[in-house]
Amino acid sequence: MAALSQVGPAPLKAKRKQISLFAIAATALTVLLALLFFFPLYWAIVGSLKRPNELQVIPPLLYPPQPQWSNFVEVNKVIPFYRYLWNTLVITVLGSIGGVISSSLVGYGFSSFRFRGRTFLFIILLATMVLPSEVTLIPTYILFINILGWGNTINPLVIPSFFGGGAFSIFLFRQFFASIPKDLNDAAKIDGCGPFRYYLRILIPLSMPVIITLAILWFQFYWNDLIGPLIYLTDQDKATITTGLLALRSTLGGSFSRRGQAMDHLLMAGSLIGMLPSILIFFALQRYFIRGVIMTGVKG
Amino acid sequence: MQQSQSTPLSAATLPRPALQKRKQSRVALLEELWGYMFIMPWLLGFLIFTLGPMVVSLYWSFTKYEFPLPAKWIGIQNFTNAFAKDELFPRALWNTTYYVIFSVPLGLAASLCLALLLDRKIAGRAIWRTIYYIPSITPIVVSAFLFGYLFQPEYGLINSTLTSIGIKGPGWFNSVTWVKPTLILLALWGAGGPTMIIFLAGLQNIPSELYEAAEVDGANRLRKFWSITLPMLSPTIFFNLVTGIIAAFKIFTAAYVATAGGPAYASYFYVLHMFNTFFRDLNMGYASALAWLLFVIIMLFTVIQLRFARRWVYYESETANF
Numbered sequence: 001m002a003a004l005s006q007v008g009p010a011p012l013k014a015k016r017k018q019i020s021l022f023a024i025a026a027t028a029l030t031v032l033l034a035l036l037f038f039f040p041l042y043w044a045i046v047g048s049l050k051r052p053n054e055l056q057v058i059p060p061l062l063y064p065p066q067p068q069w070s071n072f073v074e075v076n077k078v079i080p081f082y083r084y085l086w087n088t089l090v091i092t093v094l095g096s097i098g099g100v101i102s103s104s105l106v107g108y109g110f111s112s113f114r115f116r117g118r119t120f121l122f123i124i125l126l127a128t129m130v131l132p133s134e135v136t137l138i139p140t141y142i143l144f145i146n147i148l149g150w151g152n153t154i155n156p157l158v159i160p161s162f163f164g165g166g167a168f169s170i171f172l173f174r175q176f177f178a179s180i181p182k183d184l185n186d187a188a189k190i191d192g193c194g195p196f197r198y199y200l201r202i203l204i205p206l207s208m209p210v211i212i213t214l215a216i217l218w219f220q221f222y223w224n225d226l227i228g229p230l231i232y233l234t235d236q237d238k239a240t241i242t243t244g245l246l247a248l249r250s251t252l253g254g255s256f257s258r259r260g261q262a263m264d265h266l267l268m269a270g271s272l273i274g275m276l277p278s279i280l281i282f283f284a285l286q287r288y289f290i291r292g293v294i295m296t297g298v299k300g
Numbered sequence: 301m302q303q304s305q306s307t308p309l310s311a312a313t314l315p316r317p318a319l320q321k322r323k324q325s326r327v328a329l330l331e332e333l334w335g336y337m338f339i340m341p342w343l344l345g346f347l348i349f350t351l352g353p354m355v356v357s358l359y360w361s362f363t364k365y366e367f368p369l370p371a372k373w374i375g376i377q378n379f380t381n382a383f384a385k386d387e388l389f390p391r392a393l394w395n396t397t398y399y400v401i402f403s404v405p406l407g408l409a410a411s412l413c414l415a416l417l418l419d420r421k422i423a424g425r426a427i428w429r430t431i432y433y434i435p436s437i438t439p440i441v442v443s444a445f446l447f448g449y450l451f452q453p454e455y456g457l458i459n460s461t462l463t464s465i466g467i468k469g470p471g472w473f474n475s476v477t478w479v480k481p482t483l484i485l486l487a488l489w490g491a492g493g494p495t496m497i498i499f500l501a502g503l504q505n506i507p508s509e510l511y512e513a514a515e516v517d518g519a520n521r522l523r524k525f526w527s528i529t530l531p532m533l534s535p536t537i538f539f540n541l542v543t544g545i546i547a548a549f550k551i552f553t554a555a556y557v558a559t560a561g562g563p564a565y566a567s568y569f570y571v572l573h574m575f576n577t578f579f580r581d582l583n584m585g586y587a588s589a590l591a592w593l594l595f596v597i598i599m600l601f602t603v604i605q606l607r608f609a610r611r612w613v614y615y616e617s618e619t620a621n622f
Contacts (some may be wrong), residue, residue: 022521023420030417034431037492040446041434043457047449056455059464102341109338113331125342128350132550132598134574134591138360138584139353142367163345170342195334224439226553231579242441246557249445264449271442278437286430289437293494294501 044275047268048072055264071269078263079251081270083237084244087154089277091229091240092222094158099218100211103165107173108199112185122174129167141231152235157228161218169214172295176210177203213292216285223278241274357588365585378589389590391565392573395480399569400548403484408540410491412533415499429492429500436493444557447486448473473559476566483567486554495540502536503529531614538613542605549598570594 047055048071049064068074075081110122144156164170180203188198204211229240239247248270252263282289336343361378365371382389414432418425435443450457451472459469470478510528519527530537552571555561561568561576574594578587 026417026420027422030422030428033414033417034428037435037489038431040443040450040489041438043450044442044446055449058455059460060455060457102345106339106342109335109340113335113338114328115332115335118335121339121343124346128346130599130602131350131354132546132591132595134550134571135357135595136350136353137591138578138588139356140349141578142584143348143353160345160349162341163349164342195338199338220437224441224553226441226556227575242439242553245441245445267445268449271445275438275442278439279434282434282437283430286426289433290497293497 044268044272047265048272050265050268052263052265055268068265071266072273075248075266075269075273078266079244079248080237081244081248081273084239084241085273085277087233087238087244088223088240088242091154091157092219094154095161095222096215096218098158098162099165099169100215101165102162103169103214104173104204104207104211105199106164106170108177108203110170111174111177112195125167125170129171137227144232150232152233152238154233154238156232157222157225165218169217172210172214173207176207180206209288209291212285212288213295216281216288217292219281220278245270245274357591360585361589361592363585365583365588367582367584371585374585378586379593381586382589382593386586388565388568388573392568392570395566395568396549396551396570398480399484399551400545402481403487404541404544404548406484407487407491407495407544408537410488411493411495411540412499412537414492414496415503416529418496418500419503432492432496434492436490438490440553441557443486443489444554447482447489448558451482474563476564479559479563479567483551483554483558486558487548487551495544498540499533499536502533506532534613535615538605538609542602545601545605546598549594549601 046062046064049067049069050061050071051064051066051068054061054064110118110125140156140160144150148155150156184202185198188202193201223241225240226242229238229243233239233243236247245267249267252267360371362373362375363371364374364377418429418432422428438446451459453459453469453471453474456472458472462469472478472482506529510532511524514524514528550571551569552575555567555569555572556575559567561572570590571594574587574590577583577590581587
């Protein structure tokens, strides 16, 4: 006993020192990796402020010698870039609204009413999550372009979201609505509140966090979507940010696979504009981003 | 209860249970109608945008359908052609498999490392998490551009830095051997995104008592990681693995933007092949067959993983009894 208490403190001290060394190393690594992860963005900012030919200088300039803020105006002269930003915004907002409205309605239907085939239909709904969108791509393309004549309209991108808004969104709403105490519904019923008013006046205000979380996920989907605009919006005036950036690249003539042309700094400026809304929303609503991601994880 | 007084006259002659049953069934019917009304958007959407197209594309996959010529039934010829005649199919399949095999485990390891770094008492954790996360919200078109410049063989920052220390850098996106690793690096840049957050949530769910108990037993850091963290995290790893593999099989945008499948088809991935068959060649029959094959491949991988999951995924509920 006595021997033990004598040796006790010494190793403990040694251990504490070891921990702090480990902690220093880990913290250093955290910071180093943060720099590494941030660097491409720094490079985009620097690139977007450079002058013609400055992107091709060897060795590369680590900062813009004379920041050209006018690049963000110049880029719009090459190609109507800010119109593409607007086009993307319209699609994103309409698609997200459609998704919120329809998936909340369907989620309410699945959570609060008993009807024949409910379980069966819900299983089908969940099963559609594993179906790759590639499988339905071609027939829906023919349907939208040849049968409905929706080529070069935003309809093919926006209208489907009004029909359910995706299995995952419905699932989230259903789970959320199912967690609301039934007493609330009963009390509302006694007060003469019909199902639709209950949904509009009580459920929707309660589910604001879910709505914001899903709106962010939809925003990301629409903002980053390439394949949709690529096949449905072939008219260049209708382009979105993603197809617009591709058009900008070919207009500038500088595919980076070959020796780039002198105007590539404008492509960087365009890229920065294209990602800015995502980053702003991320900073404003970070909590909901994280929440949404964890929800997708919990599902599995 | 009060409403039952105002039942129709004929109802009074009915025995009581039957009356109740009928009233109940009317309420139930109304509820059923409401239910169907609310799920109608999805039900219609499912029929029009999912089930219908599924049936149609399955049919087309057995036809020779070169748009705008009408579809003609050819049996399984599209599927046999994929393996016997189409030289690009095995190549696209191989490229994609290569990409999946390397990008998914490396991506999971990177995400887990980042999560472990953030799962400590560290100053400014929210800032680091934000910085790690941002690459994943960058549109892939943009990140493909950025990497194109950083990895530009002649004047790109990476190669000029390598040159300055006397190393001749590879051609990255321009090199047949390096193009896939470069695309994997591009994917790794997003390792601090959703996958990391899910890992972080998983790590924070591990009860600290387990670590405390292990410390009492004298377990060192590595031992704790191996015997507590990894097993407790295995369901999370499994989830990220399954979703990661599915996403990696569907790689399209990064390759479409950065390389368009080149050089010499070295980054020609499966969905790229399907997309070209569909949108450039308008060969709808064969493209439909390719889409269904992709579905089968993805399902196959998922089922195999579910089979093996029993061996390594630890679910607490199974052992909760002791």
